[in-house]
Amino acid sequence: MAAPKGGYFGRILEIDLTNQKFKERKVSDEEYRKYIGGCGMGAYLLYNALKKGHDPMAADSPIYLGTGPLNGTYCVSTRLSVVNKNPYTGLLSHAEVGGHFPNEIKWAGWDGIYITGKSKNPVVLYINDDKVRFIDAAKIWGKDTLETEDMVYAAIKEPYAKIACIGPGGENEVGYAALMVERSRAAARTGTGALMGNKKLKAIAVRGTKAVPAVDNKKAYEAMVAAKTLAVEREAWQGIKRYGTAGLLELKHYAHGSLITLNFQTTWWPWIDNLGGEEANRTFWKRHTACHHCPVHCMKLGVIRGGKYDGLIAEGPEYETGGLLGSNLGLKEFDGMMAAIEMADAMGLDAISAGGALAFTMECMQRGVLTAQDLDGVDLQFGNADAAVVMLKKIGHKEGKAGKLLAQGVAKMSKEIGKGSEAWAVHTKGKEIAAHDPRGDKPRGYSYAMGTCGGDHHEGNTPQGLATWAMINSLTMCSFVGGYPWGKEIPKVYTDMLNPLCGWNMTDDEFWATAKRIMTLERCFQVREGIRSKDDVLPVRLTTEKLPEGPKAGAIWTEEDTKKMHESTYGYFGWDSNGIPTDATLKALGLDFAIKDMQEARKA
Ligand code: SF4
Incomplete structure (x- = not known):
């Protein structure tokens, strides 16, 4: 089979954590044309590598970080697909995540990274073009995602590298732990954080300096310019540019009737004006940030001034984080919601599943099925942001009875708790659903x-x-x-x-x-x-x-x-x-x- 002529380097970096070795796997043009890259290539690799019922936590179960043909080119807004068998659901899962980390992989000359094995001790994987290093991470293990990123930069001494890492949630193998990219972008919904924790892989740092090959560079460039222009001209783009996805919090409440609220008991939350894009724009956001070569810059960074969270710097809210860790928890105040979002990021947790588990527990409290006594004394009632923040930290560390209970997620929790709680356990195929209530948003x-x-x-x-x-x-x-x-x-x-x-x-x-x-x-x-x-x-x-x-x-x-x-x-x-x-x-x-x-x- 022929090697690719353009768009790909035709090789995937295979990492063996057990033996701290690496090698190159060739991929042909025919394979790429059939499966493209990202989640398609991930499905192809994993379908053929794994058998039915394969244990996702087995050493030979892979994590695949896959780019696509457009990564690293002039094309706007390219990202990364993370593919693995999810230890949380036992199913194939893929997560898409942005930032600059994805293109560093491509510029390092790799179309993807395929990670198997288990390291004996905590390790950071550092890829710099063709060089691969396994760096001892004993001192970084136990740190949250923010501290981890700083410590990895100090260890590799390469300021242009980009970093993805896990927090305590991943280390403690919380089923819904995420891989956090560049501090606040989450490759979540796949249990990748738990898999990395199981493999003792604390972080991946990548730096690349190679140009992506192109067959007809001029024509490809012209098409990419036209594609960007078309995106910029379209109205759909404008709202996201100004308000990120946070603007959807108000829209889904007032117009669509699909804003998840109080663990899906309703979609009507009169306090949404305190939590949404307008409020964030007016009082919180200080910077817009973007993934590589994206003119939208939908990510928003802000700082809280005054009150008990004074000085807290955080990214968000986005629609999913604001829905799951805002209205779904019955929160009425912006600052408490942002503190919860920031804690989920620091612990390296999937905010959707974490928010689902918190809201489910709050409803158990509301209905008298659980009490604070069952939750290590934490009064996890709807509307209690401080309790949500405390509980997120406990989940990340699987601390106490409550941390262990909520770390299981809604499907398993409802089985353990019983007492009819299955009726308000909101999940599909064992995973909490995102922030759009399909009763109001049927598609x-x-x-x-x-x-x-x-x-x-x-x-x-x-x-x-x-x-x-x-x-x-x-x-x-x-x-x-x-x-x-x-x-x-x-x-x-x-x-x-x-x-x-x-x-x-x-x-x-x-x-x-x-x-x-x-x-x-x-x-x-x-x-x-x-x-x-x-x-x-x-x-x-x-x-x-x-x-x-x-x-x-x-x-x-x-x-x-x-x-x-x-x-x-x-x-x-x-x-x-x-x-x-x-x-x-x-x-x-x-x-x-x-x-x-x-x-x-x-x-x-
Ligand atoms: S900044 Fe927002 S719109 Fe742009 S690529 Fe990243 S996630 Fe997409």
């Missing part, structure tokens, strides 16, 4: 229930949306730039850039076939692990309780909604009525290697 149900990972908000809101996002996440592009604003022109905009860059002649039809291949391969992985149509459902609360108030008062997710979602998605991708890809589909997509597994799944 979001597709992302939660039909998306590969379960409970995630960025997987696409229609069958074709699922395919589109599989492609965007394989191209490791940000959907705020390389998704929503390009709309119907998405295939053309991408192929206009990819063809001169990689020397391809990809058509719109091939774009969609590739998208379906990636989505279907991810599905094969999940089916092999036992997932069927019965699992492609939304949490019971959303199907049994109507929204009590707000713009979508009375809305509920119905059986008819589920039926329509299944039929349209399975039909679009060529999966059978149980959600298993058919032999004909697998053959047509060139996924013959999965046929036997799917036949066995059909018999089971």
